[in-house]
Amino acid sequence: MPPMLALPFPVIDPVLLQIGPFAIRWYALAYVAGLIGGWWYARRLAAAEPLWGGRPRPSPEVLDDLLVWAALGVVLGGRIFYVLFYNLPFFIQNPGEIVAVWHGGMSFHGGLFGCALALIVLARRRNLPVLSLADVAAAVAPIGLMLGRVANFINSELWGRVSDAPWAIVFPNGGPLPRHPSQLYESFLEGVVLLVLLAFAIRAGALRRAGLVSGMFGIGYGVARIVSEFFREPDPQLGFLWGGLTMGMLLSVPVILVGAALVLAALRRPAVETPA
Structure with a gap:
C-alpha cells in the first residue's frame, strides 16, 4: 500500500x-508548440540588433527555414540515438518499429546531434556563420525541453525512482509505490531555469561572443540532466550501468565537454562592440 502522503496521479x-x-496527442503538441515558440523567440532575438554588437545574425527568412530543418534534425536524430543507445536488441528483432515514432522512444542527445548537423548544413547553404545560428537555437531550445517533459508527465512515462517525499506520485503504470515526478524536475531545470539563465546572459552581452550562448547551453543542459538522472528511474531495458551511472548521464558528459570548449573559445575572443 502506498503511504498516505503519496499524491494521486492527475490523470x-x-x-x-x-x-x-x-x-x-499532447506529446506531439508539445513538439509543435516548442518549435513554434522557439521560432517566435528566435525572431525576436535576431531582430534585436544591439544584442549582437555587429555580429552576423540570421535573417527572418533563415529562421523560417531553421524551423523546418531543426524539426527534421530533432526527430531523425532523436529516433536514431534511441534505437542505437537505448533499445538496439529490440529494434534488431523488430525493424519495422524503428519508424513507429508514435509508439514513443526519443533521445534528446540524439535530437541535439541531429539539430546541430541541420544547423551546419543550413548555415553553409546560406553563407552564415554556424555559431550565429547555433547561438539562437541554443537560446530557444529550453522552451521545447520544458514542454516536452510536461508531455512526458501527462503520458505517465519516464517517471522517477521510488520516493517517500510528500510530493511523490503513484503513476498508473509505475507500480503501487510513489515515485519522484522527475519529468517535472527536468522541465524546471532543463527548461525554466536554463531559459532564464540564458536570457540573462544574452542581456549581459553573451551574443556578442560567438559560441558563448551555445556553450552555456551545453554545460547547463548537461549538468541539469545529470542532476535529474539521480531522481529518474533508468530505462528498464538498460537499468543502471557502471557504478550506478545511467545512459542519460553518460551521454551528457560529452555535451558538457563540448559546451565548455565553446565557452573557453568564446571568452578568448574579444567581444564585438556596436559601432558608434
Whole structure:
C-alpha cells in the first residue's frame, strides 16, 4: 500500500483530440508548440540588433527555414540515438518499429546531434556563420525541453525512482509505490531555469561572443540532466550501468565537454562592440 502522503496521479488523457483515426496527442503538441515558440523567440532575438554588437545574425527568412530543418534534425536524430543507445536488441528483432515514432522512444542527445548537423548544413547553404545560428537555437531550445517533459508527465512515462517525499506520485503504470515526478524536475531545470539563465546572459552581452550562448547551453543542459538522472528511474531495458551511472548521464558528459570548449573559445575572443 502506498503511504498516505503519496499524491494521486492527475490523470490526463494523452490524446487531446480524436477525430476518427486521427488523434492529436499532447506529446506531439508539445513538439509543435516548442518549435513554434522557439521560432517566435528566435525572431525576436535576431531582430534585436544591439544584442549582437555587429555580429552576423540570421535573417527572418533563415529562421523560417531553421524551423523546418531543426524539426527534421530533432526527430531523425532523436529516433536514431534511441534505437542505437537505448533499445538496439529490440529494434534488431523488430525493424519495422524503428519508424513507429508514435509508439514513443526519443533521445534528446540524439535530437541535439541531429539539430546541430541541420544547423551546419543550413548555415553553409546560406553563407552564415554556424555559431550565429547555433547561438539562437541554443537560446530557444529550453522552451521545447520544458514542454516536452510536461508531455512526458501527462503520458505517465519516464517517471522517477521510488520516493517517500510528500510530493511523490503513484503513476498508473509505475507500480503501487510513489515515485519522484522527475519529468517535472527536468522541465524546471532543463527548461525554466536554463531559459532564464540564458536570457540573462544574452542581456549581459553573451551574443556578442560567438559560441558563448551555445556553450552555456551545453554545460547547463548537461549538468541539469545529470542532476535529474539521480531522481529518474533508468530505462528498464538498460537499468543502471557502471557504478550506478545511467545512459542519460553518460551521454551528457560529452555535451558538457563540448559546451565548455565553446565557452573557453568564446571568452578568448574579444567581444564585438556596436559601432558608434
